[in-house]
Amino acid sequence: MPIEMLYGKGHLRLELPQGAVPHLIEKPPFPATEPPAQQIGAAFAAPVAAAPLARLAQGRTSACILICDITRPVPNHLFLRPMIETMIAGGIPAGHITVLVATGLHRPNEGAELAALVGDPWVLETVTVANHFAMNDDDHVDLGTTTGRGVPVKIDRRFVEADLRIATGLVEPHFMAGYSGGRKVIAPGVAHHETIRTFHSARFMEDPNARECNLHANPLHEEQLEIVRMVGEVYALNTVIDDRRNLVFASFGEIVESHLAAVKFVRGFTEIPVGRTFSTVVTSSAGYPLDQTYYQTVKGMVTPLDILKPGGTLIIASHCGEGIGSAHFRAAQQRLVAMGPDAFRDSLLQKALADVDEWQTEMQLKPMRAGRIQLFTEGLSADDLAVTGVEPITDLAAAIAASIAAHGDPDVAVIPEGPYVVPLSAATAA
Known part of the structure; x- marks a missing residue:
C-alpha cells in the first residue's frame, strides 16, 4: 500500500x-474543533494569565504584532484582521499599528510572497507591514546582556517601543529550542545578529539539552525567557495546525504562560512513543x-x-x-x-x-x-x-x-x- x-x-x-x-x-487524530473564527475569538476573549485583547487595547497608543516568516505555515489569514480590528476598536490608530515579519537572519519576504504570508489584502491596506533586518544596527534597542550566559540583547525598536506588543506563531517541535513559537518569535525572530549569533554558537548548540521537545535546562529556551523579561510586557497568540494546515488549537495571553499552554496541548500529538x-x-x-x-x-x-x-x-x-x-x-x-x-x-x-x-x-x-x-x-x-x-x-x-x-x-x-x-x-x- x-x-x-x-x-x-x-x-x-x-x-x-x-x-x-x-x-x-503519525500523529493521533486531533479532537473535533470549532470553526477557526470561533477558536480565535475565544482565545482573545479568554486569555491565559492576561486580560482579554479588547481590554488590553484600551488606552494604548501603538501596537506591534510579530508574525513568522515564510518558512512557517502560520495561519496569519485567520487572526491578523480580527486582532487588528480589536485594536482599532480599542482606540489604537491604524497608522500606529505595525505587523513586523520576524525574519531572524532569514531573507525578507516581499511582494507577492509577503501578500501570501499575510494572507489578507485588508491587513496590507490598513496597517504598516514590514520586515525585520537583523544586520541593521540602528533598527535595534540595546537592552544589555542576559545574566545567565551573557548574551547581548538587542531587539527591533519597532517592537520594543510599541505600547502593545504581541508575538504570533506556530507551536511545533523545534530541533534546538524544544518548541517553536512564543518567546522564539522575539529571539531570534526580531533580534540583532549579535544576539542570534551568540545563542546559536557552539556552546549552546553542543549542549545535549538543546534538542527537540525539551524545555528543561535547554540553554536556548532559558535565554529566550530572560530576553522576554528584559523586553517587558508581551503577549502572544499561539496556534497549532494539523497535517492539512487546519487550525486545531489557539491560545492567547501572557507570552510565556500562553505558549506553555499550547506546548501542553501539542505534546500529546507530536511526541509519539x-x-x-x-x-x-x-x-x-x-x-x-x-x-x-x-x-x-x-x-x-x-x-x-x-x-x-x-x-x-x-x-x-x-x-x-x-x-x-x-x-x-x-x-x-x-x-x-x-x-x-x-x-x-x-x-x-x-x-x-x-x-x-x-x-x-x-x-x-x-x-x-x-x-x-x-x-x-x-x-x-x-x-x-x-x-x-x-x-x-x-x-x-x-x-x-x-x-x-x-x-x-x-x-x-x-x-x-x-x-x-x-x-x-x-x-x-x-
Missing part, C-alpha cells in the same frame, strides 16, 4: 519494496514551506534520531525548490565537506559568535554521527548536492531495499509528516 509523504506543495507517493515491513509513525529503534528510517521535511531549502531540511534529519539504530540509514525526502539556502549556509556546508565533521566542529568551538547560518550545518553533524544519511530531492543542482555532505539518491524504493539488505532488517519506520512528528524510542513519552 503506497504511503503519501509531505513533499513540496503536495505529496510524494512512496512505494515500499517487496519484503519491507512498514511501521507508520514507538518503543523501539530501526535500522531504516524514512522521513520527509514536512512539505511546503519548510522543505523549500536544504537549510530547513536539516531539521527533518535531526528529529527522528531517537529511533535510528546506531549506524542505521536515515532517508529523507525534501523538495528544496529554492535550492541550498543562503550564501552563508552554502559557505558553512563547503567548510564541512572540505574539513570533515570533526575538524569542522572543533573550529566552531573556538568562536564566541557563530557565523551566520553555520549553526544549521552544526546541527547536521548529529545525524552524520548517528548513521548514514540519504537525500531524495528534485530541487538541488549537482553543485548544490556536492555541498550537502550527505548521499543523494534518485529512487526511494531502491534505497530502502538496499538499506534492508545491508542491515538484514526488513522493518522500516516511515514518518510522512517529517519534523512535525517526534518519534521516541521509549514505550511512553516523557
Whole structure:
C-alpha cells in the first residue's frame, strides 16, 4: 500500500519494496474543533494569565504584532484582521499599528510572497507591514546582556517601543529550542545578529539539552525567557495546525504562560512513543514551506534520531525548490565537506559568535554521527548536492531495499509528516 509523504506543495507517493515491513509513525487524530473564527475569538476573549485583547487595547497608543516568516505555515489569514480590528476598536490608530515579519537572519519576504504570508489584502491596506533586518544596527534597542550566559540583547525598536506588543506563531517541535513559537518569535525572530549569533554558537548548540521537545535546562529556551523579561510586557497568540494546515488549537495571553499552554496541548500529538529503534528510517521535511531549502531540511534529519539504530540509514525526502539556502549556509556546508565533521566542529568551538547560518550545518553533524544519511530531492543542482555532505539518491524504493539488505532488517519506520512528528524510542513519552 503506497504511503503519501509531505513533499513540496503536495505529496510524494512512496512505494515500499517487496519484503519491507512498514511501521507508520503519525500523529493521533486531533479532537473535533470549532470553526477557526470561533477558536480565535475565544482565545482573545479568554486569555491565559492576561486580560482579554479588547481590554488590553484600551488606552494604548501603538501596537506591534510579530508574525513568522515564510518558512512557517502560520495561519496569519485567520487572526491578523480580527486582532487588528480589536485594536482599532480599542482606540489604537491604524497608522500606529505595525505587523513586523520576524525574519531572524532569514531573507525578507516581499511582494507577492509577503501578500501570501499575510494572507489578507485588508491587513496590507490598513496597517504598516514590514520586515525585520537583523544586520541593521540602528533598527535595534540595546537592552544589555542576559545574566545567565551573557548574551547581548538587542531587539527591533519597532517592537520594543510599541505600547502593545504581541508575538504570533506556530507551536511545533523545534530541533534546538524544544518548541517553536512564543518567546522564539522575539529571539531570534526580531533580534540583532549579535544576539542570534551568540545563542546559536557552539556552546549552546553542543549542549545535549538543546534538542527537540525539551524545555528543561535547554540553554536556548532559558535565554529566550530572560530576553522576554528584559523586553517587558508581551503577549502572544499561539496556534497549532494539523497535517492539512487546519487550525486545531489557539491560545492567547501572557507570552510565556500562553505558549506553555499550547506546548501542553501539542505534546500529546507530536511526541509519539514507538518503543523501539530501526535500522531504516524514512522521513520527509514536512512539505511546503519548510522543505523549500536544504537549510530547513536539516531539521527533518535531526528529529527522528531517537529511533535510528546506531549506524542505521536515515532517508529523507525534501523538495528544496529554492535550492541550498543562503550564501552563508552554502559557505558553512563547503567548510564541512572540505574539513570533515570533526575538524569542522572543533573550529566552531573556538568562536564566541557563530557565523551566520553555520549553526544549521552544526546541527547536521548529529545525524552524520548517528548513521548514514540519504537525500531524495528534485530541487538541488549537482553543485548544490556536492555541498550537502550527505548521499543523494534518485529512487526511494531502491534505497530502502538496499538499506534492508545491508542491515538484514526488513522493518522500516516511515514518518510522512517529517519534523512535525517526534518519534521516541521509549514505550511512553516523557
